[in-house]
Amino acid sequence: MSKILSVYTNKITKKFGSFTAVDNVDLEVYQGEIFGFLGANGAGKSTMIRMLCGLLTPSAGEAKVGGYDVYKESELIKKSIGYMSQKFSLYNDLTVAENIDFYGGVYSLNKRNIQEKKGEIAVELDLDRQMNRLTKDIPVGLKQKLALACAMLHDPGIIFLDEPTSGVDPKVRKDFWNIIYQLSEQGKTVFVTTHFMDEAEYCHRLSIMHQGKIIALDSPQNLKKKNEENSINDVFIKLIRSQIDADYQ
Amino acid sequence: MQIINKTRVFAIAKKEFFHIIHDTRSLIIVFLLPLIQLIMFGYALNTEIKNINLGISDNAKTEQSRALIKSFMGSDLYHVYSISNNSDDIHHAFLQKKVNAVLLISHDMRNLQLIIDGSDPNSASIIKNYISQTLSSGQSIIPIDIRTQLLFNPELKSSYFFVPGLIALILVMISALLTSISITREKENGTLEQLLISPLLPLEFILGKLLPYIFISMTIGFLILICGLLLFDVVFLGSAIAFTILSFVYVCTALSFGLMISTVSQTQMQAMLIALIFTMMPTLMLSGFMLPLESMPWLIRIISWIVPAKYFLKIARGLMIKGNNLTELLEPMLFLLGFTILLLSIAWNKFAKQMKELK
Numbered sequence: 277m278s279k280i281l282s283v284y285t286n287k288i289t290k291k292f293g294s295f296t297a298v299d300n301v302d303l304e305v306y307q308g309e310i311f312g313f314l315g316a317n318g319a320g321k322s323t324m325i326r327m328l329c330g331l332l333t334p335s336a337g338e339a340k341v342g343g344y345d346v347y348k349e350s351e352l353i354k355k356s357i358g359y360m361s362q363k364f365s366l367y368n369d370l371t372v373a374e375n376i377d378f379y380g381g382v383y384s385l386n387k388r389n390i391q392e393k394k395g396e397i398a399v400e401l402d403l404d405r406q407m408n409r410l411t412k413d414i415p416v417g418l419k420q421k422l423a424l425a426c427a428m429l430h431d432p433g434i435i436f437l438d439e440p441t442s443g444v445d446p447k448v449r450k451d452f453w454n455i456i457y458q459l460s461e462q463g464k465t466v467f468v469t470t471h472f473m474d475e476a477e478y479c480h481r482l483s484i485m486h487q488g489k490i491i492a493l494d495s496p497q498n499l500k501k502k503n504e505e506n507s508i509n510d511v512f513i514k515l516i517r518s519q520i521d522a523d524y525q
Numbered sequence: 526m527q528i529i530n531k532t533r534v535f536a537i538a539k540k541e542f543f544h545i546i547h548d549t550r551s552l553i554i555v556f557l558l559p560l561i562q563l564i565m566f567g568y569a570l571n572t573e574i575k576n577i578n579l580g581i582s583d584n585a586k587t588e589q590s591r592a593l594i595k596s597f598m599g600s601d602l603y604h605v606y607s608i609s610n611n612s613d614d615i616h617h618a619f620l621q622k623k624v625n626a627v628l629l630i631s632h633d634m635r636n637l638q639l640i641i642d643g644s645d646p647n648s649a650s651i652i653k654n655y656i657s658q659t660l661s662s663g664q665s666i667i668p669i670d671i672r673t674q675l676l677f678n679p680e681l682k683s684s685y686f687f688v689p690g691l692i693a694l695i696l697v698m699i700s701a702l703l704t705s706i707s708i709t710r711e712k713e714n715g716t717l718e719q720l721l722i723s724p725l726l727p728l729e730f731i732l733g734k735l736l737p738y739i740f741i742s743m744t745i746g747f748l749i750l751i752c753g754l755l756l757f758d759v760v761f762l763g764s765a766i767a768f769t770i771l772s773f774v775y776v777c778t779a780l781s782f783g784l785m786i787s788t789v790s791q792t793q794m795q796a797m798l799i800a801l802i803f804t805m806m807p808t809l810m811l812s813g814f815m816l817p818l819e820s821m822p823w824l825i826r827i828i829s830w831i832v833p834a835k836y837f838l839k840i841a842r843g844l845m846i847k848g849n850n851l852t853e854l855l856e857p858m859l860f861l862l863g864f865t866i867l868l869l870s871i872a873w874n875k876f877a878k879q880m881k882e883l884k
Contacts, residue, residue: 329722330722331718331721331722351724354722354723354724355724357722359719359722360719361715361718361719363714363715363718365715365716365718365719366716367540367544367714367716368714369544369547369548370540370543370544370547371543374540374543377536377539377540378536378537378539378540379723380536381532381533381535381536381537381539381540382533382536382537382720382723382724382725383723383724384530384532384533384724386532410547427719
């Protein structure tokens, strides 16, 4: 597999006043990769993703997403990425079909295109008979999958998932990861933030964030091997503990 | 400067329209509330007085004086009683609320004295107006000369004054409320964030939000107008096209104000309160709707210049009662247009800035 660079950052930094949320992070992520950000709340995962999506302007450093510069070409970035956050982003008081129509329209898809996509989504998520139901009446897991489908209507090459599986049951989480693998096989780059340790194991490469810095970055297998631990959970605890000890001294 | 994409504007407008029609309860409230307001205000604000108890003491007893009394008896405004010339009797009649006013006709018909119960100054002045009008209409009978001519509203109907005012009030209230809530709701639900990631431009979002609400507010405007005409029997002398154009401008002003509110409020509750307070109070007090602006101190009169309802009131009264045409109402229209552009650009600017800095 030839490696095509999908996202690249060089010493990217974000400060909010005197607080540094992301501190000199370098990244190289390749097409088709599932790249995970693991870290506690406030470690800088979401800030990182938001900068890459063009929601936040970095304070310093360079970053390119899909070949576009985050400072100058954020409008082009917006057209080539998909984003789904932990917050539910569909309109509960609209029907499933109306939600799809709306997001299709926002990405300027034409009517025929939207109809095709609707058909695909109906088959894939087995939603055929629920198209005219209000979104608030369908199960949470299905809603989450629908939200992802809506974020993917314009067929983006890079997808950012900000804690996509918080608040859903294990069965749905598993389904969700199957979808993520499918996307990766289609050559899409997937960024995932999570604080579920078991989920972290599913990523191709994993970065562990602490206080705005990446303190470890490798495949889950290599991380376990290097740190002589059996699970990512233990690796995480070990790394964070040594980091805190180092800070303390 | 990027070019506005029509597909995206219509996507927002269509979605907003679905929000409205799915929410049947709010839809009913949105259309029913203005009607209830109209009916309540309409009957509560009624300043007409019927059944004035009028005591007349006729000391002349001539044909002329009898003709004068007949002119009062012939009107359904008065209940006419005969009363003696005795000041004690008159005083008692007032105390016992048997009469609201007493008319004394002197024996030589030269002098007429009118005594009115002043404990309610408002109705006293209305009664005075009514009686002097009846007197002047019967002036050919008596040698005294009173000439009053009331333009545009010869019967002094209060509906002529409150129906245009209510259209101004209800339109500004509902319009500002609708847009301010609809944007803060997206903030609260987190759906705004999803839109920020999309290629949607701030201006597209704002225009898309405006479109369906222009339609709804205009419908409400016509609804109040028609009900006002049917229920309270107001005249409408101007043209319907002029009304459509001018109320469109007014509705845009109010909706833009709602947009501006949504950029400063975080919750729907906050937006609702700001919208209600900042539309209702100035419209009631400072637009010339309830209280005449001419009698206010100069500072308040200056403040009234920025109350949009003041201009729409001129428009609505002009169109309905005076039969003004568009060119005669150009000045208030230009003011409203100016407000709309100002408010819209503030809202757009603030919103674009917020979209950039969203944490």
